[in-house]
Amino acid sequence: MKAYVYVSLKKSVLDPQGKTIQSALKKMGYKGLEDVRQGKYFELTLDGGLPRNDAEAEVTRIASEILTNPVIEEFQVRLEEQP
Amino acid sequence: MKFGVIIFPGSNCDHDAYWTIQQVAKQPVTFLWHESHDLENCDAIIVPGGFAYGDYLRTGAIARFSPVMEAVGKFAVGGGLVLGICNGFQILCESGLLPGALMRNVGLKYVCKPVHVRVENADTPFTNVCREGEVLTIPIGHMEGNYFCDEATLHELRREQRIVFRYATSSGDIAPDANPNGSLDNIAGICNQGRNVLGMMPHPERYSEPELGGTDGFRIFQSLVGVMVER
Numbered sequence: 001m002k003a004y005v006y007v008s009l010k011k012s013v014l015d016p017q018g019k020t021i022q023s024a025l026k027k028m029g030y031k032g033l034e035d036v037r038q039g040k041y042f043e044l045t046l047d048g049g050l051p052r053n054d055a056e057a058e059v060t061r062i063a064s065e066i067l068t069n070p071v072i073e074e075f076q077v078r079l080e081e082q083p
Numbered sequence: 084m085k086f087g088v089i090i091f092p093g094s095n096c097d098h099d100a101y102w103t104i105q106q107v108a109k110q111p112v113t114f115l116w117h118e119s120h121d122l123e124n125c126d127a128i129i130v131p132g133g134f135a136y137g138d139y140l141r142t143g144a145i146a147r148f149s150p151v152m153e154a155v156g157k158f159a160v161g162g163g164l165v166l167g168i169c170n171g172f173q174i175l176c177e178s179g180l181l182p183g184a185l186m187r188n189v190g191l192k193y194v195c196k197p198v199h200v201r202v203e204n205a206d207t208p209f210t211n212v213c214r215e216g217e218v219l220t221i222p223i224g225h226m227e228g229n230y231f232c233d234e235a236t237l238h239e240l241r242r243e244q245r246i247v248f249r250y251a252t253s254s255g256d257i258a259p260d261a262n263p264n265g266s267l268d269n270i271a272g273i274c275n276q277g278r279n280v281l282g283m284m285p286h287p288e289r290y291s292e293p294e295l296g297g298t299d300g301f302r303i304f305q306s307l308v309g310v311m312v313e314r
Binding site for chain 2: 012013014016017020066067069071072
């Protein structure tokens with residue numbers, strides 16, 4: 001099983017990197033863009049030893065305790081069975 | 084009375100802090116390895132600048148889980164003196180010993196230059212030889228020094244006078260253009276409720292001898308030594 005963790009800055013936190021990318025895209029002529037937020041992405045390969053619910057709980061714990069700083073960041077977790 | 088300077092893989096201001104304590108302050112000092120569970124009876128701990136664990140994941144995020152930081156946490160809760168400088172400040176925030184977080188500088192550039200900071204609270208073990216409102220010149224050198232916390236925390240920091248240093252002009256005005264990194268409220272350094280843990284982005288050890296360009300940073304060490312002698 002694979003777990004995907006997407007980390008982004010909270011909406012209330014200014015994202016200077018996202019803003020810089022946004023203004024660069026605007027200068028380059030890309031249209032229809034309202035906002036850009038930069039984040040981080042983690043791909044965790046699970047060994048299959050845990051049932052899906054427990055695996056999801058474990059990955060959520062990893063994401064909240066280590067992969068993010070709750071002062072500034074939030075995250076989403078997605079699990080995917082591998083063929 | 085003894086200082087301990089922590090070494091993480093990637094610390095690079097550890098020797099500067101050690102030198103300042105040993106050669107300038109003339110105090111006993113020892114290095115503490117990040118894998119150590121023991122603070123060797125030190126009376127004050129310096130969490131130095133650098134790039135602990137390569138700043139992987141986030142600055143300070145991995146360092147906070149090192150054995151030595153577990154010991155520092157207990158030491159701090161018991162009232163022990165802890166000074167986090169630059170990366171050390173980031174580690175103390177990640178560890179939860181200080182509130183808030185240090186984010187990427189607003190200008191997205193590494194900023195390395197002497198800056199002016201105003202002493203907002205001279206009643207701490209780290210600033211007691213300073214005057215409130217006094218302007219010190221101390222260098223910064225960082226990419227992630229943009230202090231952030233939520234509004235409730237900022238309110239608490241202000242109410243409890245825990246904002247110790249703020250970026251200012253040479254005449255002591257807290258102006259936006261004196262802010263090198265976008266820090267909330269021009270915050271350059273804060274302390275915990277007990278006033279025994281201080282985190283600051285400027286590097287006092289880099290301005291502790293006239294040969295280095297300035298000595299204002301030494302006031303922090305002088306304050307600490309005075310407190311330790313009294314204790």
